[in-house]
Amino acid sequence: MSDRQDDLLTSRQSKLDRLRERHIDPYPPRYHRTCDAAAAIAAFEAAERQSQGGDDGGEAADGVRPQLEHGEQPETDISNLSLAGRIVSMRVMGRAAFLDLQDASGTVQALLRQNNLGEGFDLVKDLDLGDHLGVAGAMIRTRTGQVTIDAHSLTVTCKGMRPLPEKYHGLRDVEMRYRQRYLDMIANPEVMPVFVQRSRIVSSIRNFLNNRGFLEVDTPVLVPVAGGAHARPFLTHHNALDEELYLRIATELYLKRLIIGGFDKVYELGRVFRNEGIDQDHNPEFTLLESYEAYADYNDVMEMVESMVSGIALDVLGTTRVPHGEDIIDFAPPWSRVQLRDELLKHSGIDIDNYPDDASLSAQAREMGLEVAPLESRGRLIDKLLSTFVEPHLVQPTFLMDYPEVMSPLAKAKPGAPGYVERFEAFAAGMEIANSYTELNDPAVQRARFEAQEEVRARYEDEEVDRTDEDFLLAMEYGMPPTGGLGMGIDRLVMLLTSQPSIRDVVLFPQMRRLP
RNA sequence: GGGCCGUUAGCUCAGUUCGGCAGAGCACCGGACUUUUAAUCCGGGUGUCGUGGGUUCGACCCCCACACGGCCCA
Secondary structure: OOHHHHHHHHHHHHHHHHHHHOOOOOOOOOOOOOOOHHHHHHHHHHHHHHHOOOOOHHHHHHOOOOOOOOOOOOOOOOOOEEEEEEEEEEEEEOOEEEEEEEEOOEEEEEEEEHHHHHHHHHHHHHOOOOOEEEEEEEEEEOOOOOEEEEEEEEEEEEOOOOOOOOOOOOOOOHHHHHHOHHHHHHHOOOHHHHHHHHHHHHHHHHHHHHHOOOEEOOOOOEEOOOOOOOOOOOEEEEOOOOEEEEEOOOOHHHHHHHHHHOOOEEEEEEEEEOOOOOEOOEOOEEEEEEEEEEOOOHHHHHHHHHHHHHHHHHHHHOOOEEEEOOEEEEOOOOOEEEEHHHHHHHHHOOOHHHOOOHHHHHHHHHHOOOOOOOOOOHHHHHHHHHHHHHHHHOOOOEEEEEEEHHHOOOEOEOOOOOOEEEEEEEEEOOEEEEEEEEEOOOHHHHHHHHHHHHHHHHHHOOOOOOOOOHHHHHHHHOOOOOEEEEEEEHHHHHHHHHOOOOHHHOOOOOOOOOOO
16 A cells, blocks of 8 residues: 555544544444435425415425435424535635535435534544535525525534545546446446436336236256256356256256246246456456246237337336447337348348358358357358348347247247247347247257257367256146247346446446456 | 557646656635535645656656556557
8 A cells, every 4th residue: 555545544543542532433323314315305395485485385394305214304494404425525714614415315415514513513523535424503505695504513423434536527437436336436426327327227127027917936046957048057066965966057948947846827037147258348356137938929929028118118218219439229119020030141141041050150250350260050040140130230129030940949849940949138329138939848859959069068078058857847847838038138228218328337346357 | 459548646637848855726625704506714745646666876857668548550
């Protein structure tokens, strides 16, 4: 630690010591506030309107919506209330001082005058930016028109021991923003609303699904087989069982067991873990919604997805139209429905049906300028072609339908289209946000599909393919009704709805490399 | 995994042309100030220039390696 930083900490420590010498507890166990900053200001403005004899007086008082914790009583006596918050700015002028106190509801100014506070005013010289302060007093309007609490008593509620980031430019260092998110929240006012919206989006998803009769369930995070997705899992070890376990990469195979067990409609909103790279739309742990509905197919799921996403947008944003760069993405249904094979042909000139084997498709992909490794499975090649030629065009919400079977071991074959399955992925802003199948429920076919995946794993040395789950096959042999399933990446949905360019801006604590 | 860019005071950033005394604003410290709001005025620069090597009379600057981060590619 630098000497300079030592100095800054020492200065705060000596202020802390002085408080203790004066028998002031810098960390009192509690402080009773009667309302928050927004409520205090609203109450004062309501009272002003009332005293002016306006006909909206009574209504205005009702407009006060204090955001208080459980147990606190709303109190809007503007001549005597108490507020508490973090000092985010301080203007000291001899025997008076103005402080800005920030709480979750906003910022309120406090006026501290020696006239009112007497000896209590001495506290000012031991206050720092970042301290938490309780202020009791009356709401007034200053000469310059600012609604302010005129303090008659002060209470230190927590002494801050480190300097805050700079107030005007905020905290720009992205590394520090992610490693010390609390500083990002304190210094950058645009950050907190994104996470408030994230919470509302998640809440809205639950409401939507609950209202449709879906049951929210919890399935294991620690699993013996990491199935249900093409991804490399994290490995861990259970000591008492002395068994290797994986962190789940999807919830699919357990949710399907529940459909087999007899639930009609289930969903899980949970964290899944994929041991893969980190970039603007990948974090190793992320929030996945999966839902399964008996007697639905992927067409029904498409309708549900467009209805759900547009409903969430209306619910949380009040509109289905969301800015994205220079575009406006409109989530209002219906979303366009296009065939994977057609789109690939349209944008790359390749008809995958004309390249039935790896070698010819691989050669053609190389011809198109793609970098192709010597050993790449057909599934990977098609995935690469899609990412390169098709996905960037899918800016408006689009269902890309009917995937090759080799890419989709858990989906049911599409009648009349050999080699294809009833699967869609939903895209918006060129980014995949959802994946859905008419679920495969023939246990013999499922076994064959798993075997094909294991063959790909062996032949192509590719760990990112589905794994055989014998226990799941056993369950399926007891009979799973026709089912429509859905997986939706919640972080990406939040990115789209809040116009954030990186998943790190919608995950509170994104994964970072440990510092040396 | 590869390429490019970044890392300088607590924070936000200059400085590196072509190697020659380490800079500003905010924050901080001392002083003035009872209606300010990026308060103002006077005084003070507080630093392992990411880390470790190398070149040089001399390195924040040039070279090499490494660390962390960002962007692009795979």
